[in-house]
Amino acid sequence: MLVPMKVDYGVRMLVYLAQQDDSEFTSTADIATAQHIPEPYLLRICSELQKSGLIESRRGPQGGHRIGRPANEISVKDVVNSVDYSLAPIECVEEPDGCRLSGACSQRELWSDVEVMLLEHLSKVRISELTKQQISMESASSVRTTF
Numbered sequence: 212m213l214v215p216m217k218v219d220y221g222v223r224m225l226v227y228l229a230q231q232d233d234s235e236f237t238s239t240a241d242i243a244t245a246q247h248i249p250e251p252y253l254l255r256i257c258s259e260l261q262k263s264g265l266i267e268s269r270r271g272p273q274g275g276h277r278i279g280r281p282a283n284e285i286s287v288k289d290v291v292n293s294v295d296y297s298l299a300p301i302e303c304v305e306e307p308d309g310c311r312l313s314g315a316c317s318q319r320e321l322w323s324d325v326e327v328m329l330l331e332h333l334s335k336v337r338i339s340e341l342t343k344q345q346i347s348m349e350s351a352s353s354v355r356t357t358f
Contacts, residue, residue, distance in 0.1 A: 214298070215294075215295045215298075216252075217256055217259075217294040217295050218287075218290055218291050218294060218295050218298075220246070220248045220252065220253065220256050221256050221259075221260060221265075221290040221293065221294045222287055222290050222338070222341065223246045223248065224242055224246060224248070224253065224256065224257075224260070224266075224276075225260070225265060225266070225278060225282070225285060225290065225338045226338060226341045226342050226345050227242055227245060227246055228242070228266065228276060228277055228278040229278050229282040229338055229339065229342040230342055230345070230346065231277065231278075233277055233278060234277075235275075235277065236267075236268075236269050236273065236274055236275030236276060236277050237275045237276055237277065238274070238275040238276075239253055239254060239257065239275065239276065241275070242275075242276065256294055257276055259293050259294045260279075260290075260293055260294065261276075261279075262293070263289070263292070263293035264279045264280065265278070265279050265280065265285055265289060265290065265293055266278060266279045267279045278338075281339070282337065282338040282339035282342055283337050283338075283339040284337075285337065285338040285339075286333060286334050286335065286336060286337055286338070287333040287334075287336045287337075287338070287341075288330055288333040288334040288336075291330065291333060297326075298326055298329055298330060298333075299322065299323075299326050301318075301319075301322050
C-alpha cells in the first residue's frame with residue numbers, strides 16, 4: 212500500500228513548519244524548495260490544510276504559511292482527513308457500490324479492518340514527535356558529514 216503523495220507532502224510541510232519560528236510566515240517557495248515538493252501542488256495542499264485549521268496562510272510580500280495549532284495537537288490522521296480523506300488499501304472499501312462482489316466478499320472486511328487499524332495508529336502519531344525525530348536525524352547527519 213502506498214501512502215498518497217498529498218498525505219506525505221502535507222506531513223512533510225507540517226513537520227517543516229513546526230521547526231520554524233511560529234510568529235513568522237514561511238513562503239510557499241521556501242517550503243517547496245526545502246521539502247522537494249512541486250510548488251503548484253503544494254499550493255493545493257496548503258489550501259486544504261488551511262481549511263482544516265492545520266496551517267494559517269497569509270498573502271502578500273510578507274505572506275506564507277505557519278502551523279495553525281501546536282504541533283503536539285496535530286496528528287498524522289488529521290492530515291489524512293484534511294488532504295485525502297481515505298487510506299483504504301483497495302477501492303471497494305471506499306466505494307463498495309462500485310464492486311459487484313462487495314456484498315459477499317470476505318476480503319472487503321479484512322481491508323476495511325486494515326484501514327481502521329492504520330488510522331487508529333496515525334491518530335496517535337503527533338507532528339511534534341515527527342519534528343523531534345527530524346531534528347535528531349538532521350543533527351546526526353550533520354555530525355557524520357563533518358568528520
